[in-house]
Amino acid sequence: METSNLTLLILYLAIPSLLISAVQQILSWRKKSSLVGGSSGGKVNKFPGPRQFPVVGRIHDLPRFSLWLKFKEWADEFGPIYTTSVPDATFIILSDEKIAEELLVKRGHIYSGRPQIRSLIGHKEGVVYSALMDRHDTWKLQRKWAHAAMAAAYKNHFYGHVESEMRRFLVMILFDPDRFLDHTREYCGRVMSRLAWDDATQGRLNGDSADKTLHCMSVSGPITNTMTPLWSLPAAINPWYKYEVQREAELRQWWLGLFRKAKERMRKGELPSDTWAYRYFEQVMQDTAPATPDTARTPGPDVRNAEKAPSTAATEEVYEKKDTLDQPEKDETFASCMIGFLNLVGVVTISGPLKFFQMAMALHPEWQRKAQAEIDEVCGDRMPTIKDFEKLPTLRACLKETVRWRSGVPLGVPHQAERDDEYMGVKIKKGDNCFGLSINRNPQKYPDPETYNPARYLDPSYPTFQAPLTRYPNFREGSSMHSFGWGRRTCLGQNIVDDEMFVFGAALLWAFDVAPKICPVTGKQVPIDSQKTNSHVILEPVGFQLGFKVREGKRGLVLENGKEFFGKV
Incomplete structure (x- = not known):
């Protein structure tokens, strides 16, 4: 046919x-x-x-x-x-x-539900997509564990993985600059894969998997996300449902395989203690690991119209006594999805802003030069690290302004009213969806909002300025934090965004000058459309080209710093 x-x-x-x-x-x-x-x-x-x-x-x-x-x-x-x-x-x-x-x-106790994404099977119930679940026992257990795991990693500034992978990234740009967009996403994937399972070779697949998941949860993805009645077609003739069943099964199987591989390494004493998998397995052996709540529901053959798990009230966490690392499969699935989704989110939320940052530096060379002058004065011939954070406010302002200027989440992740409410005399019904839109374009708070202007965070005359500059601007606190969401559904990743974006921006500008690509035929700059993006829930710029020129005296340093990766995947 x-x-x-x-x-x-x-x-x-x-x-x-x-x-x-x-x-x-x-x-x-x-x-x-x-x-x-x-x-x-x-x-x-x-x-x-x-x-x-x-x-x-x-x-x-x-x-x-x-x-x-x-x-x-x-x-x-x-x-x-x-x-x-x-x-x-x-x-x-x-x-x-x-x-x-x-x-x-x-009123976060009212507006903390998640709307139904029609083409994402069973996401409100769990256990696969923590950030997209309703507020029930599964969500509470996974979020609490992820928050503690992320906080512990931040205390150790993510164990040096950010700097290590940045050394590799600089070498990749040196030898293959035209694929900088792919390298950027893989860099994010490798950092998260190291943190999750100590397996950086999963970085590229990690990035690709994250992109597919974003497609399926976006308005621009399957047409069933907008023409929702189509989702009710019988499974036998429903191509969107068939595709999603297969995609999610492959995702869960991939996460479960990595989880079990890490468990075997744990048994042999080969799994590093700086991984989230190690943290979880240690808790299993100490009888303190969160286990699958009785209310959790794993998607079956046809759960398109499943209701959410019945309990949304606070309950005691469910723990099972374990003398070894042996677990029932339902607990392995619960934990592998908990770690896997935390890992996935760390890719999709950082990759886009890093690509926008490279674009911003190419389009605004005056700010690139200011940031480089600051980096050169502080770092000289050594690659910047997170320890240089306090001394590089201009760079941090460029990063902060990038996320305001080209937000990766212009609609945010919507909140759903969990019960009826009233605001300004207007009834808001249970199930209505609230979007925080274009708040980073308010001209009262961001004068001339369409202009890229890092001075907003450096000059006391701007309403977004905060002191001291050794602390602000950052992505952990202070002004312009709405990109991370609101209230009880705020993203848990501010700390890793802060570290990863800082090290990436500082190291990139330390090593390279970034500019629009020069067409080899015409000798002119290839235009950059800063509005051209994909249309996922979390955006990334697409279809633009850049030129990278290694800075004087940095080529040998980049090669020396990256020699640990030669010959590795």
Whole structure:
């Protein structure tokens, strides 16, 4: 059967689901109208927003790519809080920091759920995607463990893995600069794979797997994330469901295989103590490792419409007595996904900002020169390390401004209301989804917001300036932290972002001058479109080229520093 005929058949098969959704929506409206008229006859308050059409809301003019640009356009028209909808979902868009703090932080006990991503199987229930679960026992156990593991690693500045992998990265740029985008993602993947399992060879696969996962959870991914009734098609004729079943099974099997390989190394005394796997296995032997809660549900053959785990109240952590490293498979799956997802998130949240940073330095050579002058004065002929943090505020300002200027999460990860609420006299229903949008573009806090200007964090005349400069700016605290989320769903990775981005930025500018690529035919600079990105939930720039010129006196130092990696994968 031709592809066009198959697509037409699928759409026709989806019509009954669409009709059912339409009838349900109409009945819901009639019920609301009856209740309002019967109770007080008054008009229901509601947030402003674009006109909503029956059943479809505004799905017809919501782009699957660069969705945040449309949301920003409406924010400029309708104000700092407005609402819109698509089939099966209502969106409340927040573009004011104070409103976002009020709802997502001060009322975090209400707005800490996660919306259903239709094409990501069973993510709200667990155990695979910690950051995308609802707040139930599985989420609490995994988040608590991940928070403690990340904090312990930060105390040791991630055991030197960031600097070590940066030495390798510089050699890769020296010999293969045209693939800098691939090298950047692999660098992030290798750092996280070292921390998780002491296996940096998984770095490239780690990055590719993270990219596939992001695709499946994004509006720009499977069409079933927007045309949600299509997800209800029978599994036998549902290509999106078949693909996701296979992809997730492969992901979980890969994580479980790495987990078991690390366990065997632990048994032999070969697993380094600076890995998260070691930390977990040590807890297993001490009878303190978190085990799978009774409420946890592992996705089965068909869980597309599974309800979330029934318990969302705080419960005691479940522990099982272990005299050895032997565990039931359900606990191995629980732990391997806990470590695996922490590892995956560390790739997708850092790779994009590092690529944007390289772009920013090429487009703003005046700030590149300022940062390099500072690095040269402090470091001389040695590669910068995290110990130089306090003495390089200009570099840190360039990094901080990069994340503001080209945010990797312009829509944030949405929060879902876990119960009914009211704000400014408007009812917010359980299940409504709240987005923190374009807050880094507020002209009152960020004057001339479209301009890349690291002085915002260095000059006391700017509202974002904080002292002392030996401490600020950073990615752990202070102003402009909204890229890490809000309230109880704040990202746990600020510390590793702070270390990894600092060392990357400082070492790169220490070794290389970064500029737009020169076309070998015309001799002119190849234009860079700083707005061209993928459209994942977490963005990365795509399709741009850079030129890297090793700085005077640095070639030999780069080779000497990276010699430990010669001949290695």
